[in-house]
Amino acid sequence: MTMEENGNSTARHPPAIEIRGLTKDYPLPGGRQRVRAVDGLSLRVEPGQVYGLLGPNGSGKSTTLKALLGLLRPTLGECFLAGVPSSDPATHRAIGYLPEAPYFPRFLSGRELLRFHAKLSGLPRDGREARIETLLARVGLRPAADRRVGTYSKGMLQRIGLAQALVADPAILILDEPTAGVDPVGADDIAALILEQKACGKTVLLCSHLLTQIEDICDRVAILHRGRLLAEGPLDELLGRSARQALVVENLPEGELAAFRQWLGARGGTLHGVERAPARLDRFFLKTLAQAEQGETATPAGVGDSTP
Amino acid sequence: MNAASRDPLRFSFRRVGVLAEHAFREAVRQRVFQFTTLLAALLVAGSLGLRELDFGGAELRFVADFGHGALVLFGSVLTIVTTVQLLGGELESRTVLPVLARPVRRSEFICGKFLGVWAVVLVFCAVVTVLLLGALWLRVQSLPPPLPDAPRAQAVVAPYAGVLVVGALQAVKFGLLAAIVLLVGSYSQSTLFAQASSFLVLGICHLQYLARDAWQTGHGWLERLGGGLIGLVFPNFQLFGGEYLIAGSGGPEPLLVARVAFYGLAYTTMFLALAVWSFRRREI
Numbered sequence: 001m002t003m004e005e006n007g008n009s010t011a012r013h014p015p016a017i018e019i020r021g022l023t024k025d026y027p028l029p030g031g032r033q034r035v036r037a038v039d040g041l042s043l044r045v046e047p048g049q050v051y052g053l054l055g056p057n058g059s060g061k062s063t064t065l066k067a068l069l070g071l072l073r074p075t076l077g078e079c080f081l082a083g084v085p086s087s088d089p090a091t092h093r094a095i096g097y098l099p100e101a102p103y104f105p106r107f108l109s110g111r112e113l114l115r116f117h118a119k120l121s122g123l124p125r126d127g128r129e130a131r132i133e134t135l136l137a138r139v140g141l142r143p144a145a146d147r148r149v150g151t152y153s154k155g156m157l158q159r160i161g162l163a164q165a166l167v168a169d170p171a172i173l174i175l176d177e178p179t180a181g182v183d184p185v186g187a188d189d190i191a192a193l194i195l196e197q198k199a200c201g202k203t204v205l206l207c208s209h210l211l212t213q214i215e216d217i218c219d220r221v222a223i224l225h226r227g228r229l230l231a232e233g234p235l236d237e238l239l240g241r242s243a244r245q246a247l248v249v250e251n252l253p254e255g256e257l258a259a260f261r262q263w264l265g266a267r268g269g270t271l272h273g274v275e276r277a278p279a280r281l282d283r284f285f286l287k288t289l290a291q292a293e294q295g296e297t298a299t300p301a302g303v304g305d306s307t308p
Numbered sequence: 309m310n311a312a313s314r315d316p317l318r319f320s321f322r323r324v325g326v327l328a329e330h331a332f333r334e335a336v337r338q339r340v341f342q343f344t345t346l347l348a349a350l351l352v353a354g355s356l357g358l359r360e361l362d363f364g365g366a367e368l369r370f371v372a373d374f375g376h377g378a379l380v381l382f383g384s385v386l387t388i389v390t391t392v393q394l395l396g397g398e399l400e401s402r403t404v405l406p407v408l409a410r411p412v413r414r415s416e417f418i419c420g421k422f423l424g425v426w427a428v429v430l431v432f433c434a435v436v437t438v439l440l441l442g443a444l445w446l447r448v449q450s451l452p453p454p455l456p457d458a459p460r461a462q463a464v465v466a467p468y469a470g471v472l473v474v475g476a477l478q479a480v481k482f483g484l485l486a487a488i489v490l491l492v493g494s495y496s497q498s499t500l501f502a503q504a505s506s507f508l509v510l511g512i513c514h515l516q517y518l519a520r521d522a523w524q525t526g527h528g529w530l531e532r533l534g535g536g537l538i539g540l541v542f543p544n545f546q547l548f549g550g551e552y553l554i555a556g557s558g559g560p561e562p563l564l565v566a567r568v569a570f571y572g573l574a575y576t577t578m579f580l581a582l583a584v585w586s587f588r589r590r591e592i
Contacts, residue, residue: 066592089411092410092411097409105403107334174409
């Protein structure tokens with residue numbers, strides 16, 4: 001869905017998520033003093049968007065998400081899900097939530113955990129097991145589905161947490177650090193999963209410290225610091241790159257560069273700089289692993305390859 | 309969000325059932341359930357080992373009292389530890405977050421936890437009571453038969469009905485205790501505090517006759533008022549004990565048993581309502 005389409009849908013539908021003037025104070029021990037975790041935050045997330053909430057530790061991201069889920073009472077302000085105050089638990093029918101560093105009951109197996117959440121969300125018996133199996137396969141946990149969650153690694157916990165969030169096929173996904181503790185392969189898979197949800201028209205609000213990942217998958221971002229909104233908008237706008245293009249050229253002789261610059265200038269373009277195309281370690285890592293799985297050998301020459 | 313999502317979320321017994329099943333499964337897989345049940349069973353079985361004391365009918369009463377002691381002690385520990393684990397432990401470990409992010413009312417959450425704990429306690433009481441009945445039956449078989457010319461009053465009668473009634477009333481009492489612990493856990497910030505407070509309340513409920521004495525025979529108005537308040541707020545757990553219920557030769561008095569059960573259920577409802585009220589106000 002493009003931004004223009006999102007704009008059209010806004011006219012017909014309320015925003016998927018709306019936060020108006022959210023302020024949250026926590027009392028300090030003793031009760032006389034209070035610390036302000038979120039200060040007058042306002043946000044709108046349109047249906048179908050992937051929205052990133054960025055900020056250092058203690059910037060108020062998790063408090064914002066908890067207020068959005070009705071787990072905290074705002075000191076001031078309101079939160080809405082599809083136009084309905086989020087303090088109403090009925091709005092939770094549309095939500096899938098993955099908490100930060102998810103802990104799940106250790107005594108349940110992965111399959112039992114998904115079954116519990118599916119039942120709680122009222123998924124009809126017909127199709128419930130099929131949905132669980134599909135999700136287990138999608139997050140790569142089918143071989144470990146009958147193991148107790150207490151034996152799962154951090155990455156496996158994140159993946160079962162993501163499956164748990166998706167089990168009722170929610171319209172809105174709220175993901176708090178979905179890739180924390182996940183290896184690069186898992187993080188890449190989770191990013192792909194989020195983009196799949198976006199392609200299905202789902203709205204995703206996520207917090208993450210992995211800026212590269214946010215950049216790859218988010219339509220809009222908000223940056224919080226000490227509870228205040230520092231910047232907000234579409235990534236292209238914030239990074240000022242909407243009018244810029246990158247060309248990756250191989251084997252262009254040094255002497256031809258001036259001619260190329262001239263050629264561009266004649267067509268109204270400007271060459272802002274020439275630098276070696278950076279090889280991203282994460283891409284190389286993923287490519288090397290993929291090759292190893294196919295029985296091929298990665299060579300250092302692959303480092304310089306431009307990868308999508 | 310579709311139109312259905314805008315419908316108000318009404319209290320659902322189905323969701324309470326799902327939460328109760330989940331709580332029950334968690335509790336029975338915890339070591340505390342297995343450990344307390346095993347210890348209580350060993351204690352009941354151990355009462356059979358006291359064979360040197362051949363008191364006839366009095367010995368059977370001794371075996372029954374010994375079994376009830378195991379039921380009361382380990383049942384109380386099981387109820388408090390399990391309830392604190394299921395509520396306070398879940399709040400501390402934050403496993404509650406994805407559950408409350410579901411379309412679940414907080415009242416359903418508390419009721420589900422309560423029913424799950426109560427189901428665990430019912431299983432515990434049933435296991436210990438059945439073992440106790442078995443122990444009594446075995447002891448009756450090993451006692452020498454009464455002399456042919458012995459008066460009827462001296463015949464050995466095992467208190468089977470009394471054991472059953474006390475087992476059932478203890479289950480009601482543990483349900484009430486679980487509701488009190490849920491109330492404590494709904495506002496406490498740590499499982500340690502919740503457990504310590506719950507054991508303190510358990511002590512107050514067992515010594516509640518002291519407060520009633522202070523209410524009725526206290527010297528100053530403050531003593532009488534304090535005793536009266538404690539006597540009113542805290543239930544009297546001694547009412548659920550076996551002595552006066554099974555003392556009569558005719559077995560338990562049905563009307564008395566029904567009144568005690570009603571007393572327990574009424575207090576349970578009150579504490580559960582308070583727990584729901586407190587938990588709804590809590591920030592997670």
